[in-house]
Amino acid sequence: MNTNPKRFSNVNHHDDAQSDGSILAPVTVIGLGAMGSKLARTFVNSGYDTTVWNRTPEKAAELVGLGASGATEIADAIAASPLVIVCVLDYDVARHILEPIGDKLSGKVVVNLTNGTPEQARNMETWMSSLGADYLDGGIMAVPSLIATPHAVILYSGSETAYGTYEQVLDSLGTSHYLGPDPALAPLNDLALLSGMYGMFGGFIHAVALAGTEGAKASDFTTSLLMPFLQAMMSTLPEMAKQIDTGDYSAKDASLAMQAAHDTIGEVSRVQGVSAETFAPIFELMKRRVEEGYGGDDFASVIELIRKRRSS
Ligand SMILES: NC(=O)c1ccc[n+]([C@@H]2O[C@H](COP(=O)([O-])OP(=O)(O)OC[C@H]3O[C@@H](n4cnc5c(N)ncnc54)[C@H](OP(=O)(O)O)[C@@H]3O)[C@@H](O)[C@H]2O)c1
Structure with a gap:
């Protein structure tokens, strides 16, 4: 600046x-x-x-x-x-x-x-x-x-x-x-960044609502647990981006099959009286990708279900 x-x-x-x-x-x-x-x-x-x-x-x-x-x-x-x-x-x-x-x-x-x-x-x-x-x-x-x-x-x-x-x-x-x-690039990237932001906000309100069912104060939970965790998870984004660029999604740490084996987040949310509607679409995509035979992939391969196909 x-x-x-x-x-x-x-x-x-x-x-x-x-x-x-x-x-x-x-x-x-x-x-x-x-x-x-x-x-x-x-x-x-x-x-x-x-x-x-x-x-x-x-x-x-x-x-x-x-x-x-x-x-x-x-x-x-x-x-x-x-x-x-x-x-x-x-x-x-x-x-x-x-x-x-x-x-x-x-x-x-x-x-x-x-x-x-x-x-x-x-x-x-x-x-x-x-x-x-x-x-x-x-x-x-x-x-x-x-x-x-x-x-x-x-x-x-x-x-x-x-x-x-x-x-x-x-x-x-x-x-x-x-x-x-x-x-067109400025508005396109503007909207892409906002989409990333709203994804994070959606996860944030679900996480706070879930932790709050047993009395956690939103501000304590956010600063002591959620933010450090999300910051650690942010560091995995460049590797996921590399997988998307190369098309090699082979799982190294956490396969989709393992992540989508049970809808534990959705089930526990229901038991605790919290709607899982911000999380459900992501889980459905993970499950569909596994059903289509890509259970050995990492999470990044879910992009193949939503992105515009490149013309060859
Ligand atoms: N505020 C933010 O946080 C933010 C962040 C990023 C981008 N933006 C974008 O920046 C732009 C402006 O946002 P803002 O927050 O300044 O909005 P705003 O406070 O609602 O101001 C709107 C402006 O548009 C004018 N306007 C509206 N209708 C009009 C008409 N029919 N004829 C002539 N002028 C008209 C208003 O004039 P009057 O004063 O005469 O009504 C005013 O100057 C928007 O495209 C918004 O998406 C805003």
Whole structure:
């Protein structure tokens, strides 16, 4: 992460020249919801010449108090900076607010940090390109309070030139990861990471509910037992990933046949009065893989039941 604002000696904008003749890169933020406001505040605090616009203009007041320029018209906000960050509710909203001023986007770099799908990202790039704008899609893997800390990971994909030019500016928001020129990659990986997170959350609530049936306090159980165990289990992921990459799933420590021999977790959950509905789908997949003759495989081979087949 970089906390120094990038200086552009070749950008001719406003009269905020620094002592070395360069100027701070101007940034425009479109959308001042919980996330957009935090992005804009970060740019202001990092010293960027920041212009903001929001459908509900009152939300700009606090940022203007901090030093941002509040634009009444979205066209003025776009005109203020070569770099336009968009962070609104969804892609339909982004398109709806940008459509009327599409002709003003020519020559701009548009970084869309609105959550969406890979298809929406590709369509947005096609549209931006037809308007003469350079497009970067982004996925914010953080809540607003984590923005501007190293814990905020932001995924980017799309124009390599745009990313190269503005990498340092974007780094002020958190840890940037550029995934490649296909704009679909940021939303795809964003959703993949969230899927991993929800899998963990599902396991977490089941584990806490089960341990709680005999009086364990959620916080004690979580910090003293669950987190150390999950951290140890995390270290097995690279080996599983290697098995998936090579297609060699031969079990070394724990075969699927052994793991799926009995639905002990499901049965004990029922006895203890806890629903096993977050665990059941995983157990069903393990059992099916064993029934299909892969009991000697490791857990990673379950991926063969759910993933898209590669075309040969
Ligand atoms: N908050 C998070 O933790 C988080 C984390 C990662 C990613 N994100 C993503 O970041 C994006 C923004 O999230 P947020 O938390 O800032 O949402 P939010 O607080 O609900 O703000 C939504 C923004 O969209 C604007 N908007 C909604 N409908 C509109 C319309 N019809 N026309 C014009 N503007 C409209 C709102 O304008 P008004 O102020 O005028 O209503 C506001 O600026 C979303 O795509 C979200 O998935 C959020």
